[in-house]
Amino acid sequence: MDIKEAYTILGVSEQASINELEDRFFILIKREKTARETDSHDSNHHIDLDQLDEAYNLVRANILGDTTEESENSDRSLRGKIDNILYHYKFHIIGGIFLLLIVGSFLFTIVNQQIEKARLGEQVPPALTIVLLGEYQSEDLTPLQDHLASLFPEWERIKLDLLYTPKESRSQQDYGTVIKNQVTLTQANPDILIVDKHQYDQLVDLGSFLSLDQLSEDLAGKIDNEGLLYHQSEDDEEQHLYGINISTSEIFNNTDISGEKIITIIDGTNKPDNAFLFINRATESMN
Numbered sequence: 001m002d003i004k005e006a007y008t009i010l011g012v013s014e015q016a017s018i019n020e021l022e023d024r025f026f027i028l029i030k031r032e033k034t035a036r037e038t039d040s041h042d043s044n045h046h047i048d049l050d051q052l053d054e055a056y057n058l059v060r061a062n063i064l065g066d067t068t069e070e071s072e073n074s075d076r077s078l079r080g081k082i083d084n085i086l087y088h089y090k091f092h093i094i095g096g097i098f099l100l101l102i103v104g105s106f107l108f109t110i111v112n113q114q115i116e117k118a119r120l121g122e123q124v125p126p127a128l129t130i131v132l133l134g135e136y137q138s139e140d141l142t143p144l145q146d147h148l149a150s151l152f153p154e155w156e157r158i159k160l161d162l163l164y165t166p167k168e169s170r171s172q173q174d175y176g177t178v179i180k181n182q183v184t185l186t187q188a189n190p191d192i193l194i195v196d197k198h199q200y201d202q203l204v205d206l207g208s209f210l211s212l213d214q215l216s217e218d219l220a221g222k223i224d225n226e227g228l229l230y231h232q233s234e235d236d237e238e239q240h241l242y243g244i245n246i247s248t249s250e251i252f253n254n255t256d257i258s259g260e261k262i263i264t265i266i267d268g269t270n271k272p273d274n275a276f277l278f279i280n281r282a283t284e285s286m287n
Contacts, residue, residue, distance in 0.1 A: 003062055006055035018063050025056045127155035128274045131188055132162040133181070134196030138257045147251040151281050155274075161188055162257075167198045191269040192278060200243050200262045204231045209242040210265040210272065215279060216241050222283050229262060250285035 007014055012024050032047045130148075141160055148158050163181040195203065203209065219228060229243035243262040246252075252261065263282065265275045 001051075001054055001058065003058060006058040006062075009052060009055040010059060012059070016059075016063070018060065021056070021059055021063060025052075028052060124156045126157045126159035127152070128192060128271060128278055129159040129188060129190045130161070130192045130194065130278075131185060131190040132160075132194045132257065132261075133165055133185065134194075134199045134261075135165065135167055135259060136162055136196070136257050137164055138162060138255065140256065143253075143255045144251065144257065147253070147255075151251060151285075152278070159188075161190075165199065167196075190266055191271045191275045193264045193266055194246075194261050195243075195264065196260050197262065200229065200264070203264075204229075204242050205233070207233060207235075208264075208267060210267045210269065210275075211240040211242060212244065212265065212276075212279070213241050215244075215276065218280070219244065219283060222286055244279065244283065246279075246282050246286065248286050249282050251282055 007016075010021070010024055010028070012021055016024070028047065029049075029052070032049065032052075141162055145158070145160055148160065152158065161184075163184060165181050193203070193209075216228070223244065227245035228241055229245065230239040231242050232239040243264050245260065246263045247259075247261045249261075263279055265272065265279070269275055
């Protein structure tokens with residue numbers, strides 16, 4: 001095919017600009033596509049798309065001044081096909097990709113939620129829910145979970161969570177973490193709370209803990225007085241035991257949970273017997 005034949009096939013003049021060529025080529029492609037879909041005319045009169053594309057590439061190269069052997073080659077290259085598709089349907093392609101990403105993300109979220117619901121539905125209710133709240137930065141609770149499982153073989157499940165809470169909110173992110181943890185803590189509805197001294201001092205003043213006075217005599221020989229945290233609130237006539245320092249308990253062996261660990265029972269727990277049993281066994285393994 002020579003250049004004159006190419007211009008004739010496309011129906012553009014030799015003075016046509018690149019924009020006029022692109023518009024004409026797009027019109028011819030679209031017209032042929034519509035005709036084929038509707039079978040509006042005999043197949044013998046269909047435009048030869050390969051010939052049309054060859055003419056387009058030849059005229060385009062001529063307009064752009066591309067006289068290289070590759071540009072003037074009449075064979076239709078794979079790259080030329082891809083370029084044409086990308087040029088004429090780029091917005092369709094971008095829109096399609098964007099839509100796929102949205103749909104994929106939506107489906108991924110739904111599937112994850114269903115899996116989580118199914119997982120929770122299959123689990124037995126926890127014998128005890130324990131939350132560590134404080135400046136603890138451990139991300140792996142597996143060693144502690146294993147220790148608790150061996151310490152309480154009669155319990156099928158102990159729910160364990162850790163909420164990192166800084167002692168001071170030095171940034172907007174720290175402040176956001178504190179607020180988020182308050183919401184999470186409410187939803188978790190723990191029976192036992194293991195806290196650092198800073199969190200203990202804040203929460204004990206709010207009346208958040210159940211008195212541990214019934215354990216005082218048993219703990220006297222196991223833990224020194226500094227490890228027993230008494231407090232007298234405005235409504236109390238005397239001091240009561242609310243927290244026990246179990247930082248040296250063997251349940252924390254081989255864990256990376258550093259810092260002071262004070263165990264408390266949340267006031268209002270519906271599993272007080274299990275909570276007191278947990279404290280008894282945890283304090284029996286003090287180093």
